[in-house]
Amino acid sequence: MDTAHPDPIRSGSLRLRRRNALRGELWASRLSIVALLSIAWVTLFWRLGEPALMQPDEGRNAEVGRELNVSGAWLVPTLNGFPYLDKPVLYFQGVALALRAVSDPETGARLPSALLAFALVGLVVAFYRSAYRSSGGGLAAAILCTTVLYVVFARIVILDMSLTFFTCAAIFAGYRAEEDVGPARTRWYAIAWAAMGVGTLIKGPVGFLMPSLVLTAFHLVERRADALRRLFAPRNLLILLALVLPWFVGVSWLRPDFPDYGLVHESLGRFTTNEFNRREPLWFFPVVLAIGCFPWSLAFAESCVAAWRGRGRLLRPDRLCVVWVLVALVFFSISQSKRPGYVLSATVPLAMSTARVFGAALSGGRDGRSARIVARASLALAVFATGLLALLVACVSSPGLAARAAKITALGAGELQSLAIGGATALLAIAGLAAFACWRPSPRAALLAFLGLPVATLLLGFPVYVARAESRSARAVAQAMPVLPAGAEVACLECFPTALPFYLGRRITVLTTSGHELTSNYLLFRLERGDPWPQELVPLARTNAWLDELEHPVFVVAKAHQGVALGSIATPRGARVEPLTDGYVGALIPPGARAPVERGP
Numbered sequence: 001m002d003t004a005h006p007d008p009i010r011s012g013s014l015r016l017r018r019r020n021a022l023r024g025e026l027w028a029s030r031l032s033i034v035a036l037l038s039i040a041w042v043t044l045f046w047r048l049g050e051p052a053l054m055q056p057d058e059g060r061n062a063e064v065g066r067e068l069n070v071s072g073a074w075l076v077p078t079l080n081g082f083p084y085l086d087k088p089v090l091y092f093q094g095v096a097l098a099l100r101a102v103s104d105p106e107t108g109a110r111l112p113s114a115l116l117a118f119a120l121v122g123l124v125v126a127f128y129r130s131a132y133r134s135s136g137g138g139l140a141a142a143i144l145c146t147t148v149l150y151v152v153f154a155r156i157v158i159l160d161m162s163l164t165f166f167t168c169a170a171i172f173a174g175y176r177a178e179e180d181v182g183p184a185r186t187r188w189y190a191i192a193w194a195a196m197g198v199g200t201l202i203k204g205p206v207g208f209l210m211p212s213l214v215l216t217a218f219h220l221v222e223r224r225a226d227a228l229r230r231l232f233a234p235r236n237l238l239i240l241l242a243l244v245l246p247w248f249v250g251v252s253w254l255r256p257d258f259p260d261y262g263l264v265h266e267s268l269g270r271f272t273t274n275e276f277n278r279r280e281p282l283w284f285f286p287v288v289l290a291i292g293c294f295p296w297s298l299a300f301a302e303s304c305v306a307a308w309r310g311r312g313r314l315l316r317p318d319r320l321c322v323v324w325v326l327v328a329l330v331f332f333s334i335s336q337s338k339r340p341g342y343v344l345s346a347t348v349p350l351a352m353s354t355a356r357v358f359g360a361a362l363s364g365g366r367d368g369r370s371a372r373i374v375a376r377a378s379l380a381l382a383v384f385a386t387g388l389l390a391l392l393v394a395c396v397s398s399p400g401l402a403a404r405a406a407k408i409t410a411l412g413a414g415e416l417q418s419l420a421i422g423g424a425t426a427l428l429a430i431a432g433l434a435a436f437a438c439w440r441p442s443p444r445a446a447l448l449a450f451l452g453l454p455v456a457t458l459l460l461g462f463p464v465y466v467a468r469a470e471s472r473s474a475r476a477v478a479q480a481m482p483v484l485p486a487g488a489e490v491a492c493l494e495c496f497p498t499a500l501p502f503y504l505g506r507r508i509t510v511l512t513t514s515g516h517e518l519t520s521n522y523l524l525f526r527l528e529r530g531d532p533w534p535q536e537l538v539p540l541a542r543t544n545a546w547l548d549e550l551e552h553p554v555f556v557v558a559k560a561h562q563g564v565a566l567g568s569i570a571t572p573r574g575a576r577v578e579p580l581t582d583g584y585v586g587a588l589i590p591p592g593a594r595a596p597v598e599r600g601p
Contacts, residue, residue, distance in 0.1 A: 032138045036145075040121055042455055043145045044114050044154050049107030051466045052473030052499070056519045058157040059474060059499025062109035065095025065157075066502050075250045080496075081507045081536050085258055085522045088247065090201040091159045105502070109157045116165040117154030120348070121145060123165075127172045128352060130179075131317035139447075140355035146454035149292025149340065150347045159203050160341030166199035167345045170211035175218070175320055178227050185230070193236040197243030204262070208240055210345065213331060218323045222316070261525050280338040285329050288340045293347060295384070295453050296354045299377035303357050306369055318356065321349035358450075361443035375441035378434045381449055385431035389424055396420045409464045419460060426456040471582075477557065478503035480580040482588065485553050492517070493558040493566055494540065497584070500557070509554075513540045543569060550591055557586045 053059045060079060067078045068089075077084045077092045094112040102108035121141045128137030144150055153161045170192045177188035192211070199207025212231070219227040252258050290297045307314065307322070314322070328346040332338065360370035395401045396417065405416060430449050437446035470476060474497030481504075484490070491509040492500070496517035501508050510517055515527050515537055533539065538546045547554065547569070558566040563585045567577045570587035577587045 036121075036125075036138045036142050039142050039451065039455065040118055040145045043151045043458060044117050046458075047462060048110050048114055048155060049104045051106070051469035052475035053106060053109060053157060053502065054469050054472045055474060055498040057498075058109070059497065059502060060519055061092070061157045061159070062095065062105075063498060063502040064092045065099055065109060066105075066505070068092050069096035069099050075247065076254055079518060079520055079523075080501055080510070082518070082520065082523050082534050083255060084520055085251065085255060085261065086520055087159060087203055088201045089251075090198065091162050091203070094162070095157065109502075110155060113156060113158065113161040114154050116162050117150065120161075120165045120168055123168060123172060124348060124352065127176075128355070130176065131320075132315070132356075134359070136355050136359040139359055140352045142451060143296055143354050143358075144347060144351035146451055147293050147296060147347050147351060148454065149288070149344060150351075151454070151458065152292075153341055153344055158341065160344045163199055163203045163207060164345045164348070166195045166202065166207065167211050168348050170195035170199065170208075171214050171320075171324065174211065174215040174231065175317070177230070178219075178224070186235075189230065189233070189236050190239055193239040194243065197240045200240070200244050201247060210328070210331065214320075214324050214327045217327050218320050221319060221323055257526070257529075261522055265521075265525055282333050284338050285333055285343050288343060289325075289329075289346060289350065292340065292343075293350055295381055295450050296351070298380045298384075299354060299357060299373055300350070302373045302376060303353065306373060307353075318353070321353045324349040358443065358447055362447070371441060371443055374443050374446045375438045378437040378441070378446040378449060381446075381453070382431045382434035382438060385427045385434060385453065389427040389431060392420050392424050392427065396424075409467060415463060419463060422460045423456075426452075426460060430456065474498070474500035475503050476581045477584050480584075481555065481557075481586060484555055484588070487552040488588075489550070489552060489554040491538075491554050491556045493543075493556055493562055493569070495557070495559050495562070497557070507536055509536050509538060511538050511540050511543050511546075511556075547573070547589060552591050553588060555586055555588045557584055559583060560585055 053062050064077045064079050064084050067081070071078065074093070075089060077089050091112065095109055098111040099105065099108040102111060121144060124141045124144060125137035128140050129135060153164075173188045173192035173195060177185045177192060180188060192215075193208075196208035196211055199211070201207070215231055216228060219225075219231065248259075248262075251262075290300070293300070307318070325346045328343050332342045335342075357370045357373055360368060361374040364371055395405045409416065409419075430452050433445050433452070434449040436442060437444075437449055477497055478500055481490075489509060490500075490504060490506065491511055493511045494513070494517065496508070496510050496512075496519075498519065515523050515533075527533065556566060556570065557580070560579070560583050563577055566585060566587055570577055570589055573589050575587045575589045577585050580586050
């Protein structure tokens with residue numbers, strides 16, 4: 001056969017097929033990017049500012065940011081005018097900057113969490129592509145964006161998502177450092193420790209403890225003692241100190257009690273004692289991850305068993321993910337203080353590991369181990385969706401259940417009916433798609449069902465979230481308050497709706513026995529050691545004397561169950577207690593109105 005002169009028709013056909021294949025891959029890549037951006041926009045940004053700021057965390061953190069925006073302070077944040085050193089200042093500065101840039105207050109307050117959640121999606125895509133030499137990072141990012149715990153913390157005013165971003169950045173950079181040599185390795189370690197420094201400025205020592213523990217455990221598993229020496233090289237520690245020390249020294253100069261509080265009382269005490277009333281059982285965090293990673297957690301158990309059996313075939317980034325999750329679970333389970341957000345960073349390696357399973361199923365046909373795991377997880381999803389569908393039908397058909405559901409969701413009967421119809425339709429489609437994915441089996445159908453459930457839940461259940469947020473916020477209280485006379489003061493009787501100063505744009509006087517209503521551990525620390533009470537904090541026993549001294553009106557807010565106590569203060573001064581919302585009442589007490597003095601016989 002003469003090979004010197006290839007058939008031009010055959011060569012042209014081969015080039016055409018290659019061109020079409022490349023064009024198809026390009027379109028598939030573009031389509032996956034569009035799909036990922038669409039999912040991320042819906043789960044992270046859609047109607048971000050519509051729900052009211054919930055208390056205590058959202059209202060408190062937003063108010064700290066608002067006060068920083070007003071005062072222009074850089075080192076010491078304040079809450080209702082009091083120094084608030086429960087957490088470092090950096091996150092609150094981000095909230096202050098967002099409030100300055102965005103007109104809608106709720107959107108501005110939540111924007112730092114949402115933006116960093118979106119940025120972390122990009123980090124996951126980049127790391128996955130680099131570590132696995134695969135384009136499956138988009139799938140890992142889509143899984144992360146539809147993980148319940150991740151979505152919730154991306155949409156609220158809280159520090160955990162910001163800390164998670166820099167924790168993950170540090171771990172990714174520390175891993176990448178050992179994949180390179182020379183100057184590139186030095187740069188990656190510098191990035192890792194700079195990220196740890198920023199994380200420390202967001203939430204204290206956990207900002208460097210968590211990523212350094214993960215990287216240490218990973219290098220020990222990999223039996224790379226030399227990597228540990230490079231990880232903790234003096235120049236890396238100097239980067240951390242250069243970022244953290246100026247802030248720490250500055251705050252300690254302004255507040256000499258801060259080293260004792262920040263290092264001993266807050267950080268060490270939170271980890272070793274139950275002083276903060278956040279003690280939970282050892283199984284708390286595994287349950288948090290199982291529920292918080294739903295529906296993807298339906299594939300976790302069998303995937304873990306398969307990974308253990310095939311542990312000799314795990315790639316290095318796979319081992320990093322395993323170590324990461326185990327370190328997070330062990331470290332925070334030992335702590336005496338437990339909150340769901342502590343293990344938020346563990347959702348990232350879980351998302352990447354889940355993407356490995358689904359990616360293998362998508363590319364491996366029907367007979368692979370991953371395909372069987374996905375098929376059985378799809379069956380579990382179909383059962384769950386069917387059970388939820390039956391519950392919705394029962395709620396709609398039973399007047400008693402419907403009334404109870406309306407009370408729980410804070411929705412009207414008509415709203416609940418519309419929600420139930422839309423939810424039932426979506427659940428029926430998801431259950432059918434998941435059942436088909438199991439019966440066929442079809443990994444693509446399974447992926448659509450798993451992605452569809454969280455997105456549909458967010459879209460259809462959003463009115464419930466809005467209603468629940470409104471019932472747990474002070475926005476309605478602020479809106480129900482009358483127009484106050486010029487110079488009037490606002491006070492709260494043994495309560496402090498944390499978002500009320502945010503919505504009113506002003507400080508509030510608190511009538512209290514201990515100051516615990518402000519939910520500031522630093523404030524309680526100062527009062528317990530005998531520091532003078534701030535001006536905006538009035539001992540409850542001095543309420544009448546304080547009112548007698550005022551030369552301006554004061555509007556006093558109290559919880560509804562404190563209406564009688566408020567009446568005993570307001571009525572003798574010629575003021576009436578009026579309802580504000582279902583949970584709060586208020587009274588406008590005029591200046592100079594003194595309570596009558598009881599005289600003896």
